[in-house]
Every structure is written in C-alpha cells, then in structure tokens.
Amino acid sequence: MAKYIFVTGGVVSSIGKGIVAASLGRLLKSRDYSIAILKLDPYINVDPGTMSPFQHGEVFVTEDGAETDLDLGHYERFTDTSMSKLSNVTTGAIYQAVINKERRGDYHGGTVQVIPHITSEIKDRIHRVANNGNPDMVIVEIGGTVGDIESLPFIEAIRQFRKDVGRENVVYMHVTLMPWIPSAGEMKTKPTQHSVKELQSVGIQPDILVCRSDRQLPQNIKDKISEFCNIQPECVMTGQDVKSIYEVPLAMEREGLAEQVLRLLGMPQRQPDLRSWQTLVERLYRSEHTVEVAIVGKYVRLSDAYLSVIEALKHGAIALNSNINLHWVNSEDIEVYGAEKFLGDIDAIVVPGGFGHRGVNGKVAAVSYARDRQIPFLGLCLGMQCAVIDWARNVVNLSDANSAEFAPESKNPVIHLLPEQQDVVNLGGTMRLGLYACRLVPHTLAHQLYNEAIIYERHRHRYEFNNAYRSLFLESGYVISGTSPDGRLVETVELPSHPYFIATQFHPEFQSRPSRPHPLFQGLIKAALDRKQQQESHPEEAQELALATTLYVE
Template sequence: MTKYIFVTGGVVSSIGKGITTASLGRLLRNRGFTVAPMKLDPYINVDAGTMNPFQHGEVFVTDDGAETDLDLGHYERFMDVSCSRGSSVTTGKVYSAVIDAERRGDYLGGTVQVIPHVTNEIKRAIQALAKEQEADVVIAEIGGTVGDIESLPFLEAIRQMRTDHGIENTMYVHVTLVPTVGPWGEVKTKPTQHSVERLRAIGIAPDVLVCRSEVSLPHDVREKISLFCGVPPQAVIESKTVDTIYEVPIEYEAAGLGDFVVNRLRLEPRPVNLTEWQALVETLKDPRNSVKVAVVGKYTSNGDAYKSIAESLTHAGIPNDSRVEIVWIESDSLENGRPPEEFLAEVDALVVAPGFGGRGIEGKIRAIEYAREKGLPFLGICLGLQMAVIEFARNVCGLEGANSEEMVADAPYPVIHLLPEQKHVTDKGASMRLGSYPCNLVNGTLAAQLYGSNRIEERHRHRYEVNNDFREKLQQHGMAISGVSPDYRLVEMIEVPSHPFFIATQAHPEFRSRPNRPHPLFEGLVRAAVLRRASVGAAT
C-alpha cells in the first residue's frame, strides 16, 4: 500500500518547505524506495505558466509539458526523478475539474460544495499520482502557510487522507521557524507553538517538526518544543542554514529523520546508501578550482527566476572540481552606453538566459557579440539562441536590422519568426511548444561531442523559432546548425565551430540537470571556463 507524507509550513512563507520535501524524498530514495513528489498550490491560476517571474520566480517544465512551480525542480534534482503533469495540483486545476464534472451532471443534481466535492478531487489527484508512478511513498507539499484562507481545502483534504488510509499510512511533517531575538540571541519557541496550534485546530497533529533556525537548538529547547507541540523529542529536527542546499539530506539523515519516517510508516527497513551524495557534497564544499560565469537575463533581480540555471551551473562544477560563482547581469544594464567589457572582462564564461518580450534584448545581443569576438565560452538558452542568431545575422552575415518577429513585427530580416502552428493561438496559458521533444545532432559537432549521442531529448517552452529562409545564409557565413527536429523543420541547436566554445539551444537543458548527473551543455561550459581561467593564469 502506498504511504503518504504531507509537508506543511508555518510562521512565515519561503521557509524552505520545498527543500525539506526534496531532502525527505532523497532520504527515502537512498533506501531504494520509489518516491512520487507533488506540489499542492493554493493559487487560483490553473498553472504557473502565465505568472510573472519577478513575482513568482521560475516556471519549471516537465517532460509531459506541464508548466509548474519551481519546487518541482528541487524535487527532480534531489530525488533524481521526473515529475509529470499530475505532480502539480492547483486550486484552479481542482475547481476546473469540479466545475466540468458538475456541467456533465456527474454529481446527479446534488449541491456542489467544498466538502466533499472539492476535497474529493484533491484526494483523487493525490491517489492518481500514486497509481501513475507506482509509488511506495507520495510526498505532497502544501503551498503557502498554515492560516492562509486559500490553503484550507487542501489541509482539509490531507486531514481526510488519514481517515481514508489509516494512521500507519499517513504522516504530517510541519516546517516551522525558531527565531532568535534580543542582544543575547535568545531562542524563541512561541512562533512554532502558535503555528502547531493553528494546524491542530484544523484537525492535523504533526508527526515531525522541522525547525528552521540560524543556531543550534539546545536540548532543553527541543524538549520544550516536544512537550508543547505534542511530538516525540526525536521528531524535532533541527534545520540550520548550510553551505550548500545539497547538504540538507545528510544533515537530516544524521538527525535520524530517515529512520524515524521508515519506522513511523512501517516501511521495510533497508540499508542507506549515501556514498554518491556525500561525495558530491564534499566536492561542492571544497573544490580545487573556481570560475566566474555571467548570466545575462531579463529577470535577474529575482534570484528564483533562473533557479534551474543556477543549480545547473553548480552541478556542472562537480565533475570539473570547481566552484562556480555566478555574476548576475540584468540585460537592460548593457544598453546604457557602458561597454560590455565593464561587465564581462573578469568572467570566464557567459550564459544568456530565456525570457519573453523586447525589453533588454539589445543588451543580450551586445553580450553575445562580446563573447563571440573575444572567445569567451558561451551558452545560449531558448531566447539566448534566438539572440545569438540575430547577433550573427547582423554582425557576420551583414543583415542590418535583423530581428525577431516577437520584437519587431516588420523587421527587414525576420531571422526569428513565429512557429506556423502558433499563428492562430489566442490563449496564453499552456499554449506554447511545451515539454520534451527529440532532436537529431550532426556528427562531428560540439553538440554531438558533449552529449555523446546523435539522438537526444530536451524540454521546450517557446513560440518562436529560427526562420528557415535564413538557414543557408547563416551556414554560409560560418554558423553550424548542429541540432534539428527529426523532420528537419526546426532548428534546435546552433554553434560557431571557429570559436573555442559557442553553442546555443532552443530547449531548456537546465530542467534536466541533476547534481549526480550534470547536464552535458553546462558541464562543457564550465570545463571551457576552467580551461580559460587556467590559460589566462598561465599567461600572466
């Protein structure tokens, strides 16, 4: 029988429920269990696809084309699993399903209510994922903070799950804040007590408390939390800030959380294999090399807007035994007349990130021109590929005014244009080219060398593509089209063979990177950065 773990949060938002959920999944994966993570988000949007990255952060895309909250990226990276459309449930999705059922007459004329109809739909989604993934354990994170009106139907649904499945098959993990106040840094447990009180008022008694704190919790503090919150002392888990988020599962294991969960849910006791995870954490904490990689994007003021890119660069440092310091550059800042050398002269590589709309694109183009002319290792992602094509068309092919139809509808040379199948699309949500698509790589190219294969699959999220009318012109002037769709209709990857490392993809490779399996494009970029740093050092 599938076991269910529900992760809630209290006191403040952004407390780290996503990392807790991902780390807990890692503990179970280290024991060989099949884990299906999911996010229950209380916002009314059907999905995250139309949300502003300045407010909400990155939109993560699954293989089957779901646009989801960025926490699914944490789940995939920590647990080394692939989430699906069923892994992301929102209020909008739940109510859409309930209203559709009502319109079909599925409720036989009954009055449709939050209880039982909405809560039943939430439970159905949770159980459907368990069946789809054939999971030993489903770990479901509930978005928001206990006390929010929006999350009440989800909390009621997971309360009912215990009645439906039994106490031995359900478990509640509550993530809370234990702050310090005053000149002596006194540890305060009252916020945690109040948070648990609110949760218990809803009918949920937590089995585990994960206590976020900047200091170690003394034994007497943990005993106090145990007494006032009704959880055993061994289930009060200290969660301090660590050097790297990938150290969190190791800390939880050392605190006994893995064994506690196995015993509490009556799972089969299995040996724990932490070898691979410990090795990658040791490299992250004490690498031999160090490089700087600039990321030029439109939303860099929100650190979560490019979360998967940041993590992919961190992963790429592991096989290269290198710390990767990211230099975030807002693309607008490259448009104010200051030379790109001011921003890029001290970095060892450049990533030009995805985005939508015309703001800041000339800054991206200037950065790419600098990288191409100076031999700076370069990786372009989605819009980054499109800007690389525009830069090359203008400055190498001589196509003055080359642009994208997204930015300039009547550009003299529309080297990037709208996909034909997108021309009659009017809805914004879930209407792009989304999810995993195959790509054929050309023998002898940098792309084929990095992937070690001629057939790959990557996740996509875009409406615009390279205009095939300009393919031949680009190739004549030295740009290689190194990856195409199986029907040769779409350009998926480009590179400049005369450059030490210049490659771009229409896809989003950052969504497939894992700490134990870095993505080959990012790994290659960091390797080129390390070599560049070494050659510069040798020259001086």
C-alpha cells in the same frame, strides 16, 4: 497500499518545505524505497505558465509538457526521478475540474461546495499520483503557510485523508521557524508553538516537526517543543541552515528524519546508501578552482527566475572540482552602459530564456561581446534566438534583423512564430512544451559533448529560427548542429572558430542532476577553466586579444 507524508509550513513563507520534501525523498530512495512527490499550490492560476518570473520565479517544465512550480526541479534533482503533469496541482486546476464536472452534470443537480466536492477533487489528485507507478511512498507538499485562507481546502483534504486510508498510512510533517533573538541571547519557541496550534485548530496534529534555525536546537529546547506541541521528542528535528542545499539530506539523515518517518509508518528500517551524495557534498566544499560566470538576463532581481540554470552551472562545476562565482547582469544595463562594464573580467557568459522585447538588445550585445572576445558562451532558448540575431546583424550585415516577437514588421525576421502557434489564442499551456527529439550533426561540438546521435530535451517556446535564412547563415560560417528529426526545426547552433560558443532552442538546465551534470554546462565550465588557465600562463596573448577586440568593437 502507498504510504503518504504530508509536508506543511508555518510562520513564514519560503521556509524550505520544498527542500525538506526533496531531501526526504532522497533519504527514502537511498533506502531503496520508490517514491513520488506532489506539490499542491494554493494560487488560483491554473498553472504558473502565465505568471511573471518576478512573482513566481522559474517555471519548471516536465518531460510530458507541464508548466509547474520550481520546487519540482528540486524534487527531480534530489531524487533523480522525473516528475509529470500529475506532480503539480493548483487551486485553479482543482476549481476548473470541479466546474467542468458541474457543467457536464456529473453532480446530478446537487449543490457544489468546498466540502465535499473541492476536497474530494484534491484527494483524487493525490490518489492519481499514488496509482501512477505504485510508489511505496507519496510525499505531498502543501504550498503556502498554515493559516492562509487559500490553503484551507488543501489542509482540510489532507486532514480527511488519514481517515480515508488509515492512520497507520499517513504522516504529517510540519516545517516551522525557530528564531534566535540576539538581544535576548536565546532561541524562541513561540512561533513554532503558535504555528502548531494553528494546524491543530483545523484538525491536524503534526507527527514530525522540522524547525528551521541558524543553529542546532539544544535538547532542552527540543524537549520544550515536544511538551508544548504534543510531539515525541525524537520527532522534533533541527533544520539548520547549511552552505548548500545539497547538504540538507545529510543533515536530515543525522537528525533521523527518514528513520522516524519509517517508524511512524510501520515500514522496515533499511540501511541507507548515501555514499555518492556524501562524495558530492565533499567535492562541493573542496573546489580547486573558481570560475567567474555572468548570467545576462532580464529577471536578475529575482535569482529564482533562473533557478535550474544556476543549479546546472553548479553541477558542471562540481564535476570539475570547481566553484562558480555568479555575476548577475541586467541586460537593460548593458543597453545603457555597454557590455565591457559588466563582462570585462568574466570567464563564461550565459544568456538564458525569457519573453518580451525588454532588454533583448542588451542580450544581443552580450552575445556579440562573447563572440568577439572568445569568451565561452551558452545561450538558452531566447539566448539562442539572440545569438541568431547577433550573427545576422553583425556578420551577415542584416542590420535590421530581429525576431517577429519583438518587431512584427521587421523586413528580416530571422526568428519567427512556429506555424502551429499561428492560431493560438489562450497563452497558458499552449507553447511547444516538453520532451522532443533532436538529431545532432556528427563532428560538431554538440555531438562531441553529448556523444549521441539523437538526444531528447525539454522545450518551452513559441518562436523558432526562420529557415528562409538557413542557407545564408550556413554560407557565412554558422553551424546548425542540431535539428528536429525531420530537419525542419533548428535546435542548436554553434561557431566552430570559437573556443566554446553553443546555443540551444531547448532548456538543457531542466535535465541536469548533481550526480549527472548536463554536458552543455559541464562543457561551458571546462572551456572557462581552460581559457582562464591559458590567460594565466600566457598573459601577453590575452592582453593582445583584448586590445585587438576593443579596437574592432570601436
């Protein structure tokens, strides 16, 4: 039978439950335990696929095509374990399943209620994860904050769970806030006490407390929390702020998190192997170079909208003993002030995905700037479509070229709707989603970076390159370096005359890992480092190129 660890949060939202859950997963896996992770989200949306990035942040896509919470990205990156459709469940999905059962008559005319029907459905989703691959441990993160009305069915379900599977098979871990009050010069335990009291009021006594703080908790504070919250002193742990999220597993290991979890579950204490993770963190803090990277997007007011892109860039930099200095550039600002104002001192440019026409011309201008100035460029999903539009307008001289998504009446829709999307009515979960194969053309940059003939990447899009323009693009020097195995769908494009110019219809950021950086992102950082080194060793050539390009643009 699997063991279960339930992770809840108190006092404030965004307290770091996902990172703590992912870190615990890393620590258990380093002890050779198999793990699975599930996120229970309290919002009524069936999935985050139709939610604004400004509200929800990034939509993470799994291999089997689920649109999920961004915490699943942390789970995958920390544990190097692929998540699935089973790994993210929302209140909307739970209620939808229960209502469908009621409509079919599964409840034989009985009154459908939160208890037992909703809670039973929640418990069933947890058991599905446990039965899929038979992991040793299942870590379940409860979204939201204890005390929220929308979280109550989930809290009740996990309360019942200990009774169902046995006390010895369940651990409750609560993440809470321990603020330092500068004017008083002391740490306050009351928020944690009240949060635990709230949890106890609904029938759950936490076994482990992870107290988020900007400093280490003194032993007397841990003893006080232990006394007031009825928790063993060794199970009160500091969740201290660190420079990088990748240091959190090491900090939690020093606190003894995995050791206490295994003790409470009656599992053997195994020696962890965290050497590779320790090396990763050391390299992160010993970077020899810094690269200036611009992310040109329309959701830059919330960096979580591009979370996997940010992490993939970091992974590529770590592998090259480098650090990245991110510049957030609103594509709408480029439309007003021009690209030079924001991209003049940039070493690499990334144009990520997105939807809708807002800010698209700014993205196209950023692509054009990267192409003209020979700045290493990576386009992702909409970023590739913008690269295609730029080439059509500025090289092939189709001045009105556009995407059918933004200009349905365009005479030159170089990007158009996938045929299988023509009759789609419901927006949620109906895009081209999940892992698909891509065949790479030999002797191209893509083939050189991947060093594979067939690759598999995750997708999330409705529109594609319009094959009616394929010959025109190829004749003008554009290279289509990757397609679907049947050759129909264009997956990657590149410019061989450019130091590093490649764009993909898929989302490579979802498969990047700290210990296995994605080749496209590592290639981008390497190209940026090479360009920077060349500029530093031959400044006169860089100045001449900048002047020539400026005259060309004007």
